[in-house]
Amino acid sequence: MNPESSMKIYGMRESTCTQKVLTVLAEKGHEAELVEVNVLKGEDKTLPEHLARHPFGEIPVLEDDGFLLYESRAIIRYLDQRLPGAPLTPGDLRQRALMEQWISIEQSYFSGPVYDVIRSGPVYNLVWSSPGAIYFPPPPDEALLQKSKRDVARAFEVMDETLSRQPYLAGSMFSLADITHMPYISYLIASGGGELVARGAGVAAWWERVSGRPSWRKVGKVLGQA
Numbered sequence: 001m002n003p004e005s006s007m008k009i010y011g012m013r014e015s016t017c018t019q020k021v022l023t024v025l026a027e028k029g030h031e032a033e034l035v036e037v038n039v040l041k042g043e044d045k046t047l048p049e050h051l052a053r054h055p056f057g058e059i060p061v062l063e064d065d066g067f068l069l070y071e072s073r074a075i076i077r078y079l080d081q082r083l084p085g086a087p088l089t090p091g092d093l094r095q096r097a098l099m100e101q102w103i104s105i106e107q108s109y110f111s112g113p114v115y116d117v118i119r120s121g122p123v124y125n126l127v128w129s130s131p132g133a134i135y136f137p138p139p140p141d142e143a144l145l146q147k148s149k150r151d152v153a154r155a156f157e158v159m160d161e162t163l164s165r166q167p168y169l170a171g172s173m174f175s176l177a178d179i180t181h182m183p184y185i186s187y188l189i190a191s192g193g194g195e196l197v198a199r200g201a202g203v204a205a206w207w208e209r210v211s212g213r214p215s216w217r218k219v220g221k222v223l224g225q226a
Contacts, residue, residue, distance in 0.1 A: 009063075020072045020075075022219045023216060042132035058070065090170055095173070109155050110184065118187050123190050124139070160203045163203055183220070187222055
């Protein structure tokens with residue numbers, strides 16, 4: 001496969017899952033065409049051509065020489081193996097296993113409660129006033145919001161214990177595990193949850209490192225911000 005062949009990403013720049021993919025592309029120094037599928041207009045749920053690419057009506061989708069792949073975590077693993085450039089998967093077996101552990105933690109224990117907190121904050125006012133609002137879950141009630149805040153705090157405690165003794169989640173190298181967490185944390189901070197990120201010295205120092213990377217400075221964008 002030619003790494004210089006054309007790639008398309010069907011997604012939206014402000015989407016957390018699209019940002020994972022765009023960050024990997026930036027880390028690899030590879031450009032791909034971003035074809036906007038605007039979730040605020042409900043295009044992911046209603047456009048027949050997009051539903052043909054992603055039968056569950058979500059974003060992003062990768063197209064690579066006619067090969068279609070959806071689910072952001074699958075896409076970033078594929079791109080890391082597909083493209084030249086610095087690897088984002090450790091070569092060491094145990095660090096690679098830890099990377100996979102942290103990707104699973106993000107999916108199972110982190111992004112869900114973080115989204116609950118985000119949905120209660122000001123950023124999501126743009127979502128609720130959009131035509132696509134009917135496709136988004138409602139803001140959490142107070143009981144769920146408080147539970148989600150506790151769950152997020154607990155996840156950060158576990159992260160902080162790890163990051164107090166090593167620079168990145170999987171060990172000594174920046175990896176896909178770090179990338180999968182970054183968009184959610186960016187939105188959490190923009191939604192008033194910065195105190196949760198700053199509470200632990202390990203997490204705070206890690207966030208300063210990873211959010212300062214050129215790839216994230218290029219990609220990181222919160223809905224409604226210029």
